[in-house]
């Protein structure tokens with residue numbers, strides 16, 4: 001049982017004990033109801049304290065039970081709260097550290113609440129596309145007041161207990177303890193003081209009124225609609241809180257339950273819950289146990305102060321880790337340093353960074369032209385030109401100077417990490433760390449596991465990435481790793497669509513309506529069309545039988561590389577990022593189409609979305625089967641964090657699961673019939689075909 005029962009004089013103390021945050025799993029719930037029974041049956045007990053051991057009162061639902069029947073097994077949370085309310089002896093919640101979700105709903109069911117200062121209080125269900133489901137939307141407005149309660153429920157953000165206690169007229173906390181240390185003792189004294197008070201106060205009996213309800217809720221609804229476009233839950237929070245002001249308590253509870261249950265089945269909530277789990281799963285590597293010892297990383301070296309090197313350095317400076325940057329020439333160092341300064345100064349100007357923090361960060365940065373100065377660094381990340389010859393020189397130097405046990409990482413986006421490792425006598429210490437541009441902004445980090453990369457190196461890099469607040473996903477070695485290997489197929493479909501009758505703007509619009517942050521052609525213009533061109537030139541040699549649209553090559557032959565040249569698929573005005581359609585580009589596409597003898601056809605948005613997204617899915621299925629990615633949810637994280645895939649669709653694999661893999665395969669078979677498309681590519685990957693035939697899903 002994960003709750004403890006003790007009696008101190010006339011007070012029974014029930015202590016939830018389910019680390020790390022006293023999640024309200026089944027055995028904890030049983031522990032609480034058993035404790036209540038014992039206390040009510042014991043004539044010597046006059047009152048009860050309910051609290052949490054360790055680092056929390058309670059963080060709410062136990063994520064280990066997510067989606068399992070145990071989550072709903074009796075006593076469920078509603079029954080536990082009812083048992084607390086019905087206790088004939090007063091129950092005092094003693095809250096501290098963390099009191100969230102179901103934990104707060106449980107506290108709201110208690111007769112009294114005493115809080116330690118510094119406690120984070122929240123109803124975060126909205127972040128999973130839900131509303132609180134155990135009375136939170138009905139009790140919090142009664143205890144705290146309608147407006148502050150709605151703010152908390154709609155935002156899901158934590159508020160400190162001492163701030164909540166200052167809200168005029170609030171009944172959330174009957175008493176504030178002097179400190180977290182004195183809470184236990186003060187709770188005991190408080191429980192003794194209220195032991196004879198009758199009738200016992202219940203939050204459900206408090207009035208819930210807003211003096212200007214109709215106008216206020218209309219205003220709230222408008223605000224929420226603007227902010228939560230693709231998510232239904234925030235609007236439903238408003239409905240539920242409004243019902244607390246209009247309905248009787250029990251009717252409001254029934255209404256809350258109805259909304260909660262309906263939201264559980266929405267694709268948006270499924271996507272958010274999937275992402276919640278996927279994020280936690282990403283840091284777990286199947287054959288690298290969690291207790292793998294980690295190397296100590298106190299200082300970093302970065303080779304190359306260009307676009308990526310500078311951004312990579314900033315990540316570590318932001319985390320308070322000293323960085324030494326190396327270049328071959330002083331001018332390159334000066335330029336890199338100036339860019340970092342400029343980036344920080346822009347943040348200071350916007351008020352996002354304090355001047356002293358800026359100076360502190362710059363103080364952690366040093367530069368050098370000599371490899372010998374790097375010998376004390378615990379980890380080095382290389383971000384020099386993307387040429388194997390240059391990488392070879394750099395890694396041989398690193399092998400010469402770096403101390404034993406230092407981690408040698410490469411930010412290469414296309415080269416073979418095994419080959420890079422082979423330039424050293426310590427391939428076990430070599431790993432890929434593929435950052436995305438701009439490296440100080442983008443959340444994604446692909447960690448490339450070489451054939452010989454040591455397990456403790458992987459474990460260390462995963463821990464370091466958490467420190468610099470990246471979402472790290474492990475990828476095996478292959479051309480393009482997970483993300484860019486998939487995007488190549490997506491881009492190829494984009495090219496075919498132009499040949500068959502689309503304009504770039506039509507394709508982009510369809511994908512943006514689907515929810516992508518940017519359509520493929522705007523994305524090409526941002527990343528630089530020359531990068532794809534260079535890759536295609538290589539492919540024409542390596543895979544002469546692979547089918548490509550030549551339109552993008554024609555564009556590059558005109559020097560239209562994208563935003564950096566002021567012209568790509570679209571035109572750009574200096575200093576602005578707006579994509580302006582260009583008639584010559586459209587003419588170029590039409591001429592090319594005519595030269596191929598293709599009669600353009602009208603292509604629906606639905607076909608555009610399916611061809612691009614299912615191209616990602618089919619390539620991803622190959623990637624999974626080859627073991628390049630270890631789980632489908634890792635692939636989802638790559639696309640959500642690195643490629644602007646819409647959060648409310650949960651990533652390409654989750655999206656395919658929701659469409660149904662059978663349907664995905666049917667569409668792919670249809671695409672294979674199109675003579676202008678690539679029939680070979682549209683053969684479903686064996687894994688996908690198998691799952692579809694068995695009625696299964698990726699996740």
Ligand code: NAI
Pocket residue numbers: 303304305306307308309326327328332382383384385386387390393394411412413414434435436437
């Ligand atoms: P960049 O051209 O902006 O910077 C490269 C820097 O390395 C230059 O400042 C150059 O002076 C320096 N350098 C070249 N040879 C050197 C050597 N032997 N020793 C020390 N410094 C040397 O290139 P960028 O874009 O920063 O790319 C660097 C690496 O990051 C490449 O491997 C690239 O594939 C990878 N990458 C680039 C991304 C991007 O979007 N630009 C995204 C992810 C990875």
